[in-house]
Amino acid sequence: MFAQFSETLGALQLPLRVVVKGGPTLDLGPDPRVTLLINDLGLLQEMQNPTLDKLGAAYIDQRLDIQGNIMDVIAVADRLSKGLLGDNTEPAPERTEHDKQMDAEAISYHYDLSNDFYALWLDPQMVYSCGYFRNPEDSLATAQTQKLDHLCRKLRLKPGEHLLDVGCGWGGLARHAARYYDVQVHGITLSKAQLALAQARSEAAGLTDRVTLELRDYRDLAGRENYDKIVSVGMFEHVGHANLGAYFKILFEQVKPGGLVMNHGITAKYIDGRQVGRGAGKFIGRYVFPHGELPHLSMAIASMSEQGLEVLDVESLRLHYARTLEHWSGNLEHHLEQAGQLVSDKTLRIWRIYLAGCAYGFKRNWMNIHQILAVKPLADGTHHVPWTREDLYR
Numbered sequence: 520m521f522a523q524f525s526e527t528l529g530a531l532q533l534p535l536r537v538v539v540k541g542g543p544t545l546d547l548g549p550d551p552r553v554t555l556l557i558n559d560l561g562l563l564q565e566m567q568n569p570t571l572d573k574l575g576a577a578y579i580d581q582r583l584d585i586q587g588n589i590m591d592v593i594a595v596a597d598r599l600s601k602g603l604l605g606d607n608t609e610p611a612p613e614r615t616e617h618d619k620q621m622d623a624e625a626i627s628y629h630y631d632l633s634n635d636f637y638a639l640w641l642d643p644q645m646v647y648s649c650g651y652f653r654n655p656e657d658s659l660a661t662a663q664t665q666k667l668d669h670l671c672r673k674l675r676l677k678p679g680e681h682l683l684d685v686g687c688g689w690g691g692l693a694r695h696a697a698r699y700y701d702v703q704v705h706g707i708t709l710s711k712a713q714l715a716l717a718q719a720r721s722e723a724a725g726l727t728d729r730v731t732l733e734l735r736d737y738r739d740l741a742g743r744e745n746y747d748k749i750v751s752v753g754m755f756e757h758v759g760h761a762n763l764g765a766y767f768k769i770l771f772e773q774v775k776p777g778g779l780v781m782n783h784g785i786t787a788k789y790i791d792g793r794q795v796g797r798g799a800g801k802f803i804g805r806y807v808f809p810h811g812e813l814p815h816l817s818m819a820i821a822s823m824s825e826q827g828l829e830v831l832d833v834e835s836l837r838l839h840y841a842r843t844l845e846h847w848s849g850n851l852e853h854h855l856e857q858a859g860q861l862v863s864d865k866t867l868r869i870w871r872i873y874l875a876g877c878a879y880g881f882k883r884n885w886m887n888i889h890q891i892l893a894v895k896p897l898a899d900g901t902h903h904v905p906w907t908r909e910d911l912y913r
């Protein structure tokens with residue numbers, strides 16, 4: 520078994536050392552930077568068909584341990600997987616009918632994990648979405664502040680306006696918009712842990728007169744045309760293809776005529792949803808974001824348009840997200856010991872792979888992220904959005 524394994528993999532010349540527990544050690548190429556410690560011999564057989572979800576699962580289940588820089592580990596795993604399996608793509612994953620209970624459970628699984636754990640590797644504002652790097656060398660904190668401001672500028676926020684933040688996370692955008700743009704923000708989230716900390720932070724910042732945060736599903740927003748502007752950041756990945764139309768319909772109904780809607784979210788590489796990354800998406804769906812779904816940009820735009828939202832502007836921030844994830848992953852790697860005291864070993868293994876793997880995937884164009892700005896036109900079809908983008912960059 521080991522001879523067959525070494526023959527198949529040796530040809531790939533990977534900078535990889537394989538150490539079999541209680542057995543031999545094998546270098547699969549010169550200068551190994553990554554070591555795989557195989558705790559379960561059965562894995563050698565499975566590694567003849569090394570999809571990334573299988574490799575990830577083996578690590579999570581402790582059948583496999585890793586040594587080396589986590590980014591190198593991901594790169595080597597991908598080379599190994601690609602070397603044996605090629606570039607084949609899988610059909611689109613099965614989509615689920617999302618209901619409120621299913622979504623609440625999925626959100627709680629991910630976001631109610633531990634605020635202290637997230638605080639270890641996010642920026643000080645705890646913004647959990649792609650940053651905006653004016654310069655690739657910007658710090659994470661700078662990039663996140665720039666992103667919050669980029670969104671507020673795109674929304675052309677004016678003092679006294681009412682802003683709905685759908686999926687407000689730990690409230691970073693709500694505080695930024697209230698503090699610097701003097702708007703009234705209503706933020707909703709499905710995570711109890713997020714809400715508690717977001718509320719505490721808005722109280723500590725003395726912003727409770729302008730920031731109202733609550734536990735609420737977007738489907739439970741009451742009334743119509745309550746808001747001048749709506750922003751949704753990193754949330755629509757949880758909506759599901761089946762509910763995309765209903766989601767944008769709610770945003771359309773909630774915004775006043777002439778108001779702007781910003782949808783910032785991750786989008787699929789291919790229109791038909793076929794998967795890239797040899798099982799990477801399967802891993803994310805199984806361990807990280809249950810029932811998460813990525814629509815293609817064209818699908819999001821079509822769905823917004825169908826609901827009456829006129830798309831004005833689209834910006835891809837793909838490489839910004841790769842950089843953001845590199846920061847998150849790097850921060851987590853620097854705090855592994857503390858993290859191990861806050862979450863289980865299994866969770867820590869999952870999040871290590873997820874953050875480094877997504878940094879790798881965004882860099883390689885396995886998925887994208889788009890800010891889509893739309894307007895709900897006035898009754899006569901016009902609107903008052905500036906005729907150029909010049910104001911955004913002044």
Ligand SMILES: C[S@@+](CC[C@H](N)C(=O)[O-])C[C@H]1O[C@@H](n2cnc3c(N)ncnc32)[C@H](O)[C@@H]1O
Nearest residue numbers: 646647648686688708709710736737752753754
């Ligand atoms: C990736 S986080 C982004 C948080 C925040 N926008 C940020 O950029 O830091 C996704 C957010 O969407 C919220 N969310 C997901 N599904 C939701 C739903 N059905 N209704 C309301 N909020 C939801 C989650 O609770 C979480 O706050």
